[in-house]
Amino acid sequence: MPRVSQEHKDARRREITEAALRCVLREGFHKTTMADIIRESGLSAGAVYGYFSSKTEIILALVQLSIGGTLSAVQQRLESDVDLGLAETLDDLVHAIDRLARDPEGDLTVVGVQAWAEAMRDPEVHEILAPQMRAVRALWQSIAEREIARGRLPSGADPEQVARVMTGLMPGFIVQRALLQDMDPEGYADGFRALLSAGVPAAEQGATAG
Amino acid sequence: MPRVSQEHKDARRREITEAALRCVLREGFHKTTMADIIRESGLSAGAVYGYFSSKTEIILALVQLSIGGTLSAVQQRLESDVDLGLAETLDDLVHAIDRLARDPEGDLTVVGVQAWAEAMRDPEVHEILAPQMRAVRALWQSIAEREIARGRLPSGADPEQVARVMTGLMPGFIVQRALLQDMDPEGYADGFRALLSAGVPAAEQGATAG
Amino acid sequence: MPRVSQEHKDARRREITEAALRCVLREGFHKTTMADIIRESGLSAGAVYGYFSSKTEIILALVQLSIGGTLSAVQQRLESDVDLGLAETLDDLVHAIDRLARDPEGDLTVVGVQAWAEAMRDPEVHEILAPQMRAVRALWQSIAEREIARGRLPSGADPEQVARVMTGLMPGFIVQRALLQDMDPEGYADGFRALLSAGVPAAEQGATAG
Amino acid sequence: MPRVSQEHKDARRREITEAALRCVLREGFHKTTMADIIRESGLSAGAVYGYFSSKTEIILALVQLSIGGTLSAVQQRLESDVDLGLAETLDDLVHAIDRLARDPEGDLTVVGVQAWAEAMRDPEVHEILAPQMRAVRALWQSIAEREIARGRLPSGADPEQVARVMTGLMPGFIVQRALLQDMDPEGYADGFRALLSAGVPAAEQGATAG
DNA sequence: GATGAATGAGGATTCATTCAT
DNA sequence: TATGAATGAATCCTCATTCAT
Numbered sequence: 001m002p003r004v005s006q007e008h009k010d011a012r013r014r015e016i017t018e019a020a021l022r023c024v025l026r027e028g029f030h031k032t033t034m035a036d037i038i039r040e041s042g043l044s045a046g047a048v049y050g051y052f053s054s055k056t057e058i059i060l061a062l063v064q065l066s067i068g069g070t071l072s073a074v075q076q077r078l079e080s081d082v083d084l085g086l087a088e089t090l091d092d093l094v095h096a097i098d099r100l101a102r103d104p105e106g107d108l109t110v111v112g113v114q115a116w117a118e119a120m121r122d123p124e125v126h127e128i129l130a131p132q133m134r135a136v137r138a139l140w141q142s143i144a145e146r147e148i149a150r151g152r153l154p155s156g157a158d159p160e161q162v163a164r165v166m167t168g169l170m171p172g173f174i175v176q177r178a179l180l181q182d183m184d185p186e187g188y189a190d191g192f193r194a195l196l197s198a199g200v201p202a203a204e205q206g207a208t209a210g
Numbered sequence: 211m212p213r214v215s216q217e218h219k220d221a222r223r224r225e226i227t228e229a230a231l232r233c234v235l236r237e238g239f240h241k242t243t244m245a246d247i248i249r250e251s252g253l254s255a256g257a258v259y260g261y262f263s264s265k266t267e268i269i270l271a272l273v274q275l276s277i278g279g280t281l282s283a284v285q286q287r288l289e290s291d292v293d294l295g296l297a298e299t300l301d302d303l304v305h306a307i308d309r310l311a312r313d314p315e316g317d318l319t320v321v322g323v324q325a326w327a328e329a330m331r332d333p334e335v336h337e338i339l340a341p342q343m344r345a346v347r348a349l350w351q352s353i354a355e356r357e358i359a360r361g362r363l364p365s366g367a368d369p370e371q372v373a374r375v376m377t378g379l380m381p382g383f384i385v386q387r388a389l390l391q392d393m394d395p396e397g398y399a400d401g402f403r404a405l406l407s408a409g410v411p412a413a414e415q416g417a418t419a420g
Numbered sequence: 421m422p423r424v425s426q427e428h429k430d431a432r433r434r435e436i437t438e439a440a441l442r443c444v445l446r447e448g449f450h451k452t453t454m455a456d457i458i459r460e461s462g463l464s465a466g467a468v469y470g471y472f473s474s475k476t477e478i479i480l481a482l483v484q485l486s487i488g489g490t491l492s493a494v495q496q497r498l499e500s501d502v503d504l505g506l507a508e509t510l511d512d513l514v515h516a517i518d519r520l521a522r523d524p525e526g527d528l529t530v531v532g533v534q535a536w537a538e539a540m541r542d543p544e545v546h547e548i549l550a551p552q553m554r555a556v557r558a559l560w561q562s563i564a565e566r567e568i569a570r571g572r573l574p575s576g577a578d579p580e581q582v583a584r585v586m587t588g589l590m591p592g593f594i595v596q597r598a599l600l601q602d603m604d605p606e607g608y609a610d611g612f613r614a615l616l617s618a619g620v621p622a623a624e625q626g627a628t629a630g
Numbered sequence: 631m632p633r634v635s636q637e638h639k640d641a642r643r644r645e646i647t648e649a650a651l652r653c654v655l656r657e658g659f660h661k662t663t664m665a666d667i668i669r670e671s672g673l674s675a676g677a678v679y680g681y682f683s684s685k686t687e688i689i690l691a692l693v694q695l696s697i698g699g700t701l702s703a704v705q706q707r708l709e710s711d712v713d714l715g716l717a718e719t720l721d722d723l724v725h726a727i728d729r730l731a732r733d734p735e736g737d738l739t740v741v742g743v744q745a746w747a748e749a750m751r752d753p754e755v756h757e758i759l760a761p762q763m764r765a766v767r768a769l770w771q772s773i774a775e776r777e778i779a780r781g782r783l784p785s786g787a788d789p790e791q792v793a794r795v796m797t798g799l800m801p802g803f804i805v806q807r808a809l810l811q812d813m814d815p816e817g818y819a820d821g822f823r824a825l826l827s828a829g830v831p832a833a834e835q836g837a838t839a840g
Numbered sequence: 841g842a843t844g845a846a847t848g849a850g851g852a853t854t855c856a857t858t859c860a861t
Numbered sequence: 862t863a864t865g866a867a868t869g870a871a872t873c874c875t876c877a878t879t880c881a882t
Binding site (some may be wrong): 663664665675676679684685 | 875876877878879880
């Protein structure tokens, strides 16, 4: 009897999504054909359909991967106990995103951008992305609250709005990185630190930035 | 005699891109078919092909429109003589984007997100978007330089990196707006102001935020 | 402008159903492929789909044709004013069916048998066939009632049950004709007349059969 | 030692055809997939192919079953020594068919109708059905001859044609039963008796009909 | 023997574009 | 000039059957 362990099944699904990733990076979700994925995966049509019931399922798996790669890498950092400030957290995150983008298996952040576009008309994709983005916001919000409590943000600041700005910095990094290919996580974090130090008396700036 | 032609031609092209916009908002670039656009425009296939030589041309026109609507609305503000700070400029911009998104003809920011995705694999789209994004960055950079010169940003700040952060705040607003539909330009600007006031002694905060 | 009269449209649909008929007679509903119909019709795939939105639609059109050819040819005879008895009506009908079967365009009675089979699992086909069969029964029933009233059938006879028997004689003819290809409408009607004369005293038989 | 085999083999084949019957009643011959049959039988693909070498074989087995269930149930009655008249024999047969249709394992008469349709294009199915139908006819013919000899049918009647009419009454019952689901064997036989009594003087009808 | 994953040709349908009228 | 029917390659997916384990 053909011994097909769960691991084997998972491995095959992985093979397929990896092949699909390569195709999608070349062609995008819509121009990628099943024939492309089949060819790239080295499997037969029937085999691929044995692991995914439709092209849509493969795309959704990629969307999950890109988000579970992009935003949930975010969550790990935001949920860590280490008590970081806004700039340090952003620094961490942007570095994580940059590593993700450099993954030799393929740049999942590019898939993420495709997913944003797709989420605007496909409720299934939307249902994957929206909760994740809300989760990220919530984590930023708790950091913002902490920063306000410590007097590192103005006491009158609305932590929810601060969270939206911080959340927005990530798509901002990803889009510029993907389009202009000149983004550097270090520099982005530094640019942000400069803003944080906007009104700080020159004498104190060294301390704040450190 | 072939006078009415040009105006007429422009009007027709407008009709077609507007029809295409409605389709693209419903279906996205790729799921929108020429048949959809033809039906929505009320013209015949032949007529549409008289004004655009291919579907790609129509999509590129929409991309232009969304960027010439999104980012060049940005340019207007950034190029204006009024000597605004970072927060005021962002406030202005985000409001402009929000107005664009509320346009009864259709939300061009959503098309913009589709365009980012498309730019990642279609050089033609990339060639439209990349220069515009660079232009926006350049404008932010000159503002940043001014702010540094005036001591409103740390003297050691790199205006280019600050510009990238400021540029990033716009995609960040647009994506959150499109996906979560809860963005408020006022709040976003306020959130940003809170960051600017991060290290400001409490006594001075009122002045800075105003 | 391409002048496409309604007649042209009807003619095209006819071409397609006729092509489909030829295919279905060769291969049956299910083994007939769209490629078969397209080839047989001499049109392109797109053209065929311009006139029928799916293979199912073409099959349903054929079902209609076969029933509107088989059973509604029946109705014409049953509804005619001519005051015929059971045997004469059956004679007429079986001849009509035989003519239909000999149609050089293709034997619609064979399609009818396929339709019966299909009606057993496809509600759409069922919804076409069932009412027609009920209508035929109703017509036979009114003839039966007339015959009872005239004393040509026993006064205690149930006209509804007689109608079901008469209705049953037609599928009986069609199936035998299609399977054994030895049916002769004349003989079938004669066989029926023999039954009608079953208990008639020999002396009267000539009169009854005439 | 390879003893259990044969019985076991038969039992397995039965399981498979029963599973196939359930599938075919739901989906018809062509829409039933091997995967359906495999699932429904609870066996593995390999196992099913161990007992039947192809889907065609399973379908042919079902065709045999439906005919060996429908028409050969007919044969039993027609071949029995009991010296029955036309009406009594029909009564018997229609009841037998009705019982077959009510079989909790699945209505084989519905499969029979599918088989008729199939016989029209598949020589293998035709080769199963045609001889059986001819056999039934022959049996009816011998009854008809007997009835003519006894003066219960006109002396000039053609027993072959009478046989075709009687043979036709069965598909007539089956189709109406399957399509309209309102057939009652008792009533059908009564309807037929009414026809047999068509020309019988009222005084004699009681005797004939009884 | 038994299993069920794999095969891959084949099927229905779509759609950007053209061109006869 | 405008029309919209026609084109046909390309797309997603299915399914009878095999064979390594």
